[in-house]
Amino acid sequence: MTSDHDTAARFGRRDLLRAGGVLAASACAPTWAQSGSAGIAARPEVSGDDIHLRIAHQMMTIDGRRRHAIGINGSVPAPLIRLREGQTVRLHVENALDEESSIHWHGLLVPFHMDGVPGVSFPGIAPRSTFTYQFPVKQAGTYWYHSHSGLQEQMGLYGPIVIDPATPDAAAPAREHVILLSDHSQLHPHTIFRKLKQQGGYFNYQKQTLAGLLAGRDQPAGERRAWGKMRMDPADIADVTAATYTYLVNGHGPRDQWTGLFAPGERVRLRLVNASAMTTFNVRLPGLAMTVVAADGLALRPVTVDELQIAVAETYDVIVTPDDDRAYALVAESVDRSGMALATLAPRVGMRTAAPPLRPRPLATMKDMGMGAMAMGGGEATPAHDMTDHDMAGHQMGGHAAAGHEMGAMNHSMRDFANAPEVKRSPTVQTIAPMPVDRTGEPGQGLADVGHRVLTYRDLVAAARNPDVRAPDRALRIHLTGNMERYMWAFDGEKLNEVTAPFAFLENERVRVTLVNDTMMGHPIHLHGHYFELVTGHGEHAPRKHTVQVQPGGTVTFDLTADAVGDWAFHCHMLYHMHAGMMQVVTVRPRGEGAA
């Protein structure tokens, strides 16, 4: 493999771009991530029962520019780990950094002490030491792995995992590509975090302006006044934007334009992984329908759409069938439409596609503020049932039904703690959604009116019957709270550094958990070590996920069987939200073991 340094020395930057940043950028990319890849089935990167991974600083080249990164075995993204269901794998992870590191196997059901979260599951991997993870591989599908130490994930410490089923799937598409989406910044992640703390809207260059008002863009004056009175910014769609991020596909920028090959007419499986630190992506391939066949690694009844929103840390397997002998663009727009990741599916190397223009950025609506069915300025479809039952979880909780039926007497205060008795009254809580609604039937911010089919969570139906179909023993409500002005984020108003008690479960207890998003921003919530079944109307074929996006001002309800004894991390997968405190520990204890 040509070293990146040599390549860069031989060509000027302009030459690099002209000749296809492809060559230079691929030099440090693993095979599956190399542009012009014929597919991952041809050559897995690392596999076997003993896998060696070395975490170290390195340089990477994005769109012709050299950037500092942290990678594994000399590559960013980290190598594809290809496993087989049923094997027991030992992963020997050498930390060549001068700081602690760790690897978490995202979505893999492993013993809790192999889960890789320093301070929860193990002590971390000390600098200049090696740690061996060992666990049985109990599932198949598309997963990923990343550092759970500091902000290393933002610096490149992430990679995909593909697990082949124990029984080979003879009818699976012969061709498959991993599409690993991520966001890269030249700023050090600690700098990004500091800027957010100093000025929450630091990276937003799509705010509402006077010029926009005069030109008739965005909200009219009256609406701006109403929002201003509440100190809410409807243009606050993403915290960190293309102002600093370059969005990557398999480590390649939009100008590098990573290319995956296909033969016209064949079915191609795309294993989509959102390995971003902070970016929710809207993914589409103009001219190609996507048949979604798996979410978070697990098989679904196929559902065909034209676009889907993939939250941070989610994975989707989709199948496309490109019939024509031409290049197809794979477009992953950031949710605030400040930028996009771009790749190409092409029958031959060297074919490029033009990037479609960015669509206008959405504005948050009253519904995003948690005004639920009362939303006026929305423009987004509202499932009819929301009108009459916006506070379903409240009924279940028994003591919290007040808001349920008294539409007329509704308190529209944006910070009424009577609407959230679980929440601690703290500066962390800027708003409490007065009327949060279940938004799993909606496609995500800005996707209600794009003119084609967009995936919603309610479209997901598990292919297999759920392993546990018991009724939940009890209900639990958890609020997602935040303060954009101070850049504070927490569950129930308590940052992890303030939390006094974990979320406790008994072994095999089945609990209906409702996540209430009291903020105006989507939060991808991840529970380690478990799958949970989304309560979206599909009975015992509920989709099972490890990460779920809770839309702004919305709720998500899932049934969880706490079947993995131990301590588990539970957090928002927006890296800086987690870092700001939106994380807690979930304990699962054998029944009768007492409080230890």
Added chain:
Amino acid sequence: MSVTLALALAAAQMQGMDHAGHMPGMTMPMHRPAATPKPKPRAVKRPTRHRATAMPMPEVAACSPEHAAMGHCEAPASIPATGPSEPCPPEHAAMGHCTAASRDAMASGTALPVGNAPAPAAPAPIYADRVWGAGAMAPARARLRQEHGGMTFTQVMLNIAELQPRGGRDGYRWDGAAWFGGDVDRLVVKSEGDGRFGTRTSGEVQALYSRAIGPYFNVQGGVRQDIGANRRYAVAGVEGLAPYWFDVEATAFVSDHGDVLARVEGYYDQRITQRLILQPRAELNLSAQQVVQDRIGAGLVDAELGVRLRYELHREFAPYVGVSWERAFGATRRLRGDDGGAVVALGVRAWF
């Protein structure tokens, strides 16, 4: 950390968890750590009948949905095709709000209503101590908490740093603050003042403890030392973000002579474009009594009204032009013998 020990413990742990029975093809190291005094935790030893059922894969193997879609095999008959979103989700149906239209309507799984079992008592989240030892876990746990919400930051902000050309008697003005600390508790240093080149400077420095009392406002208390006058004050104030995005601040001062002063100030950032920002600003000083040696009269002492138009080359660095109108009132005006007036201001707003 000893890697061998870690591995051995891991192996022991996994045997304890009784995975082997459920894991085809799993090879488990046979050796046990000879000298591990730690008893295997009772908790993880018990067989988990549940784990076998937690694996959905075998059920899919017969006919995966994507195959079914391709016509390669038949999906199980009970599985209807995916349609559009259900109009009446079962949890609502269960509460009698609508009639379930779900074709899965077998009232199972997520369609079942929730029970009301009590929540278990919360244990200490220290399960990993059983595997790695409390000594190894305690520092990692402390770091985890500190790194997730407990970090401290600093910001130094000069909102005003400007020259005021006055045809030979040029003046200057500054107004800024710095903070250090966490989300709630901070040390704040503020300074403001003005002067004319070659003559007097009047200004002040405040050192304050600041505490967040809500999502938008902080209370602050501390001391103020004047520049150019040997005067100290105790300070108490409140500052924050008012409705309609106004940055406001109100402060009371009690001098070491017992004089009571107050100040109210505020500004608003009006974005004209993403980088061009107009900042109207007002500052009023008040006094409860006349302080002759400081040339302060009772009542409204003086006011500064300004409008500054800045261009953010970076968020942190924005040159501006503006107009500042200053005037003293009442007794103060007589004591100072200065009518005030409007001046042009050229400056930079900068922070880091």
